[in-house]
Amino acid sequence: MPPGPPPVPAPPSTPAGPPDVARAVAVALLNLSGLGLGYALLRRRFETAACWVATGLFLSFALPADADGVPGAALAGYAVVLLAAAAHGASVGLRAPLVRPGSAPLALLLGVLLLAVPAGGALWYLDAHDEAVEQQLLGRLERADDMVAAGGRQPFRAARADYLTALDVYRDLAADHPGSRAAHKVPDSLRTYYTTVGAPYGHRQYCDAVEPLKYLRTVPATMPKDRLGPLAHWPDDRLATALYECGAQGLAAGEADWVTRFGDLLNTFPRSGPAARVVPAVDSAVRTAEKAVGGDEPCAAVERLHTLDTRIGDLSQSAGDTDGGLAKAAGRAGRSGDSGGYACGVDQYRDGDFAAAQKTMEQFAADHRHDRNRTRAQKTAIAAEVAQTLPAAGRKLPTTTSGGGISVTVKNDSPDDITVLYTGPVTGSFILKGCGSCRSYTFADRLAAHFKPCSHSGRDYPQRTIGLPAGTTYFVHKPHGGTATPASDTAKLRPGYLYTECAYSTQGLGSSVN
Numbered sequence: 001m002p003p004g005p006p007p008v009p010a011p012p013s014t015p016a017g018p019p020d021v022a023r024a025v026a027v028a029l030l031n032l033s034g035l036g037l038g039y040a041l042l043r044r045r046f047e048t049a050a051c052w053v054a055t056g057l058f059l060s061f062a063l064p065a066d067a068d069g070v071p072g073a074a075l076a077g078y079a080v081v082l083l084a085a086a087a088h089g090a091s092v093g094l095r096a097p098l099v100r101p102g103s104a105p106l107a108l109l110l111g112v113l114l115l116a117v118p119a120g121g122a123l124w125y126l127d128a129h130d131e132a133v134e135q136q137l138l139g140r141l142e143r144a145d146d147m148v149a150a151g152g153r154q155p156f157r158a159a160r161a162d163y164l165t166a167l168d169v170y171r172d173l174a175a176d177h178p179g180s181r182a183a184h185k186v187p188d189s190l191r192t193y194y195t196t197v198g199a200p201y202g203h204r205q206y207c208d209a210v211e212p213l214k215y216l217r218t219v220p221a222t223m224p225k226d227r228l229g230p231l232a233h234w235p236d237d238r239l240a241t242a243l244y245e246c247g248a249q250g251l252a253a254g255e256a257d258w259v260t261r262f263g264d265l266l267n268t269f270p271r272s273g274p275a276a277r278v279v280p281a282v283d284s285a286v287r288t289a290e291k292a293v294g295g296d297e298p299c300a301a302v303e304r305l306h307t308l309d310t311r312i313g314d315l316s317q318s319a320g321d322t323d324g325g326l327a328k329a330a331g332r333a334g335r336s337g338d339s340g341g342y343a344c345g346v347d348q349y350r351d352g353d354f355a356a357a358q359k360t361m362e363q364f365a366a367d368h369r370h371d372r373n374r375t376r377a378q379k380t381a382i383a384a385e386v387a388q389t390l391p392a393a394g395r396k397l398p399t400t401t402s403g404g405g406i407s408v409t410v411k412n413d414s415p416d417d418i419t420v421l422y423t424g425p426v427t428g429s430f431i432l433k434g435c436g437s438c439r440s441y442t443f444a445d446r447l448a449a450h451f452k453p454c455s456h457s458g459r460d461y462p463q464r465t466i467g468l469p470a471g472t473t474y475f476v477h478k479p480h481g482g483t484a485t486p487a488s489d490t491a492k493l494r495p496g497y498l499y500t501e502c503a504y505s506t507q508g509l510g511s512s513v514n
Helices: 020-030 039-041 045-062 072-093 104-114 116-150 156-176 179-198 205-215 227-255 258-268 276-292 298-319 325-340 342-351 354-367 373-389 442-448
Strands: 406-412 418-423 427-432 463-468 471-479 487-493 499-505 509-513
Touching: 020 325, 020 418, 045 072, 072 276, 072 442, 116 156, 116 179, 116 205, 156 205, 205 227, 205 258, 227 258, 227 276, 258 298, 276 298, 276 325, 298 325, 298 342, 342 354, 342 373, 354 373, 373 418, 373 427, 406 427, 418 463, 418 499, 427 463, 463 471, 471 499, 487 499
Parallel strands: 406 499
Antiparallel strands: 406 463, 418 427, 418 471, 471 487, 499 509
């Protein structure tokens, strides 16, 4: 068999050149650009593609630039890839020749120039990241401003949580990001914040303004002082005015919270203009109530004066009444309320509320022993008690007249002491002792034909004779103790006659006229 053709010899490999440090540095610098250009000049396609893939993956993490920045793991991994590519490229380029430019110095210059790509990209990214952070901070500021605006359309208590959240944002921007554009806008936002929270004051809704203004006074404790400026004291004068106006409204309306409002004002802003108006306002309320005693509702005015006495006294103790003005006003209200009891009793009597009139007049007489109206108050109390049994007796107020020319003798045929009350042209009362030899009459006694109380011979009936003028007099015999009920009689007295009233007891207490 004939021999085959001889084998084709392999082409000789490119002999490695001598080491070239400049070329190695050039390849390393070109690979540091992230584009794998060092590998490309060495005709290392796989490594070049690997650099492009690594750079593409890194850019997918980095772009678009946002406030969070590049994840740390991605940044560290990409740095490792670049350093590995530079080191490996330098190792390969130390002996392998370049395709073009063939000159190592020229490649080195190109590598230095191309370093501007990652450096410029880094600078651009930092700027884009800073802008993203600014936009994020501005977005937070805008959302906080919107929250405040929405809160302004709600009652303060409903919006308080949102106000606190917005304030946290302002504080964070001012303290943690002082150089940002958002931080420079915080003072304007705070001015809007204050005017929104304190809006009820601007609308003259003083009671509604007190709580939000108190809240605003706490803001300086949580914000950098240089961010607030004059706002730090913005609520003070407004709160003082709101406390006074709210207290004055409550005082005029007869509400109870005016003491709290005036107390807060005097304790918080003792030297303010509104604080100086508290005592005159209280004095005016007392004078108004005093005038009302002579009006259509004297009892309400008396109650008002007693209430003022108590509440002004409370205010004097809680607010430090240094000049005694509040204590004087309280004393005056108390005295005027006491003296107004007579007018109240008269009004109750005229309205037919005889039980209340009796109680009021008895209290007035007991508390005012030297008052010029005491005597008439006592007689009105008697007439009111009679009128509870005989309503016709209450048609007219009793007079202070006493005595008369018609003799009326009242005897007690009852074992109980009794009080005899009478009213008409003359009003008065007296007590008759019980009859020791008398007894209560049974129902059968009263049915007997000969039944006639106060007529038993030999009995010494306790009795008293009074002089009364002509006219109708109403009598009530009120037993002392026991369960007997008062008896009553209406006597039409005429001159020329002698009259006898007889009090006796059965199941209750009866009376008879002879």
